[in-house]
Amino acid sequence: MDTNYKQQMRLFRTRGRVVWSLIGLAALLYLPSVLDNRSIFGYGLTDTQLLGIGLAQINFTLLAIVAATALNLLVGYTGLLSLGHAAFFSIGAIVAAVLDVQHSTPFLLVLLAAGLVGALVGAFVGLPSLRLRGLYLLLSTFALHFIALYVFREYQTRNFGFSGIAYKQPSVLGFPLDSDDHWYFLLLIAAALTLLTCRNLLSVRSGRSLVAVRDHDVAAAALGIPVGAQRIKAFAISSFITSAAGALYVYYLGNTTADAYTLEFVINYFAIIIIGGMGSLLGSVLGAILWTLLPQVLSTLATSVDPTTPVLGNLLANYQGQMVGVILGLLIILIMVFKPSGLNGLWLDLRRGVTKWPYSS
Amino acid sequence: MVEFFQFVIGGLAVGSIYGLVALGFVLIFKSTDVFNFAQGDLLMVGAYLLFTCLATFSLPMIPAILVALAMAALIGVLLQVIVFRPMIGKPLLTVVMVTIALSLIIRSVMQIIYGAQERTLPSRLPSDAFTFLGLHISRLDVIVMAVTAVTVTAFALFFRRSKLGLEMRATAESVEAAVLSGIDANKVFILAFGIGTATAALGGVLMGNLQTVSPQLNALGLLAFPAAVLGGLTSIPGAVVGGLIIGVIQQLSIGYISSTAANVVVYGLLLVMLLVRPYGLFGRPTVERV
Numbered sequence A: 001m002d003t004n005y006k007q008q009m010r011l012f013r014t015r016g017r018v019v020w021s022l023i024g025l026a027a028l029l030y031l032p033s034v035l036d037n038r039s040i041f042g043y044g045l046t047d048t049q050l051l052g053i054g055l056a057q058i059n060f061t062l063l064a065i066v067a068a069t070a071l072n073l074l075v076g077y078t079g080l081l082s083l084g085h086a087a088f089f090s091i092g093a094i095v096a097a098v099l100d101v102q103h104s105t106p107f108l109l110v111l112l113a114a115g116l117v118g119a120l121v122g123a124f125v126g127l128p129s130l131r132l133r134g135l136y137l138l139l140s141t142f143a144l145h146f147i148a149l150y151v152f153r154e155y156q157t158r159n160f161g162f163s164g165i166a167y168k169q170p171s172v173l174g175f176p177l178d179s180d181d182h183w184y185f186l187l188l189i190a191a192a193l194t195l196l197t198c199r200n201l202l203s204v205r206s207g208r209s210l211v212a213v214r215d216h217d218v219a220a221a222a223l224g225i226p227v228g229a230q231r232i233k234a235f236a237i238s239s240f241i242t243s244a245a246g247a248l249y250v251y252y253l254g255n256t257t258a259d260a261y262t263l264e265f266v267i268n269y270f271a272i273i274i275i276g277g278m279g280s281l282l283g284s285v286l287g288a289i290l291w292t293l294l295p296q297v298l299s300t301l302a303t304s305v306d307p308t309t310p311v312l313g314n315l316l317a318n319y320q321g322q323m324v325g326v327i328l329g330l331l332i333i334l335i336m337v338f339k340p341s342g343l344n345g346l347w348l349d350l351r352r353g354v355t356k357w358p359y360s361s
Numbered sequence B: 001m002v003e004f005f006q007f008v009i010g011g012l013a014v015g016s017i018y019g020l021v022a023l024g025f026v027l028i029f030k031s032t033d034v035f036n037f038a039q040g041d042l043l044m045v046g047a048y049l050l051f052t053c054l055a056t057f058s059l060p061m062i063p064a065i066l067v068a069l070a071m072a073a074l075i076g077v078l079l080q081v082i083v084f085r086p087m088i089g090k091p092l093l094t095v096v097m098v099t100i101a102l103s104l105i106i107r108s109v110m111q112i113i114y115g116a117q118e119r120t121l122p123s124r125l126p127s128d129a130f131t132f133l134g135l136h137i138s139r140l141d142v143i144v145m146a147v148t149a150v151t152v153t154a155f156a157l158f159f160r161r162s163k164l165g166l167e168m169r170a171t172a173e174s175v176e177a178a179v180l181s182g183i184d185a186n187k188v189f190i191l192a193f194g195i196g197t198a199t200a201a202l203g204g205v206l207m208g209n210l211q212t213v214s215p216q217l218n219a220l221g222l223l224a225f226p227a228a229v230l231g232g233l234t235s236i237p238g239a240v241v242g243g244l245i246i247g248v249i250q251q252l253s254i255g256y257i258s259s260t261a262a263n264v265v266v267y268g269l270l271l272v273m274l275l276v277r278p279y280g281l282f283g284r285p286t287v288e289r290v
Helices: A005-009 A015-037 A055-077 A085-102 A107-125 A134-159 A180-202 A205-215 A217-222 A227-253 A263-276 A281-303 A312-318 A320-338 A342-355 B002-032 B039-055 B061-087 B092-114 B139-161 B163-173 B175-180 B185-210 B217-221 B224-231 B236-256 B259-276
Strands: B129-132 B135-138
Touching: A015 A055, A015 A180, A055 A085, A055 A180, A055 A205, A055 A227, A055 A263, A055 A281, A085 A107, A085 A134, A085 A227, A085 A263, A107 A227, A134 B092, A134 B224, A134 B259, A180 A205, A180 A227, A180 A281, A205 A217, A205 A227, A217 A227, A263 A281, A263 A320, A263 A342, A263 B092, A281 A320, A281 A342, A312 A320, A320 B061, A320 B092, B002 B039, B002 B135, B002 B139, B002 B163, B002 B185, B002 B217, B002 B224, B002 B236, B039 B061, B039 B092, B039 B185, B039 B217, B061 B092, B061 B185, B135 B139, B139 B163, B139 B185, B139 B236, B163 B175, B163 B185, B175 B185, B185 B217, B224 B236, B224 B259, B236 B259
Parallel strands: none
Antiparallel strands: B129 B135
């Protein structure tokens, strides 16, 4: 229980959490070596034991964590439904193309600029949220999605042609990002920075008023919170992070086209925060891990299923992508029906069950 | 000028399909409060069901369409009973997410069954063109508009005259009051999903005749949203009028600007409409109480 404001703001609630965080940090630092050498403390591991996961998948997971956290800040914490996530990703890609590919700006400056442009557009896109609620707001961001996609496509075909935009290999302060290992550490820092920023934001007045706006905007206004300004702020912060992540994403991939930013892309991120848990940072992390690694895990497991197995064997051999779609879809429905608080809710239940045993229900 | 009217006629034809899909969407939204993101996928399902009826069962066109619609209605009923009944009373976003998951599942299942490639219907409705007032008009466009007109009239009669239609309207107005006056709300929900899915499938059946049958058809179904918003989310005639407007504007912008710009124009219109008149052309402004 927090009894004062200072307790609410501190980073670690208990000393135990400091220890656990240090252990977690050590594991994260050791992870690339495990995945590169396919062995843990000298014990060799087979590909199947590692579920077919390589460092590249982990890097995509880290990117997804950054972007999912941004979306959760907007949708989960502030309660603003927006389908603009792919649009903001594409803004990051455009800024990176203009500044780096066309004008050779340093990498970190590009990231900052991508974030700032994203925040500016985000604040603008947030304007309808002053008038519209819920579904109507969701539909208004539909327009943003298609407009951003159109701008991107026009820009791409005029300057780069149909094959897409190729990005240079970036380097941070003279340190070239030429391998998955190097990217891993950069993305780890990015994810940690995003999570820490959001964690801190949400434990001070400025961030807590976002949650107040979500829970009851009239009550929030009565408490003296400028509701409209909070909504715009949520849009700006969320799109800052998303656009910066969008720039990181295209640098990591090395190239991109307008076709990458579909509505499905947005829906995937919604699925991540829903599966993980709305309005929970841990939820965004868990959801991103599950959503980005599950396809790889399933296809690895699929190879160990005998293709002559009736029905399932054929399905897994020929329709892997589709089977992943069906399984993820069913997973969302099951979570929505039985555990609407998502993986975060499951984790909290589990923890309560263990720590309060035998008095937990 | 001839060119302009040519675009308008093409727009009215596709617009009536958008209108049909929007109609099904509004029907489901109004009676069950489910904001169905899978409406476009149900359209695609309709087109594929018709393909199966024609290619696999080798039925003639009209019976094939009727069987496809009946199967679609059955799918809608099953969706309501299995997926959406447990969701009654859950928050809006939860239900939206379930429909998104459903759309993911439908799309994957359809690709597993039919593959990802485009299919052409083995036989089609007649599509020869005739000249009327100097305009080339495809018979198919006329059929599409006529089918829409008949469907809308049937809907209007159903909701005005039949007991079932009145029960559905009563439930849409207030579930509690309807249940208190002896209406079986579950029956109404099932009916709404059955009819709503069949209407979307009818859109798909017509779309399959206009174009090819492919997994990309669901993107066309997305245009049901601007159509429904334009008409005012809960208005059934509004959905059709909205669909027609969206269709005409889309075809005009494809004709005069470019096909990539058409989406921007359509969704830009949606944005303006939401900002100026969020309750649509035919809706009523709702008063929110704290």
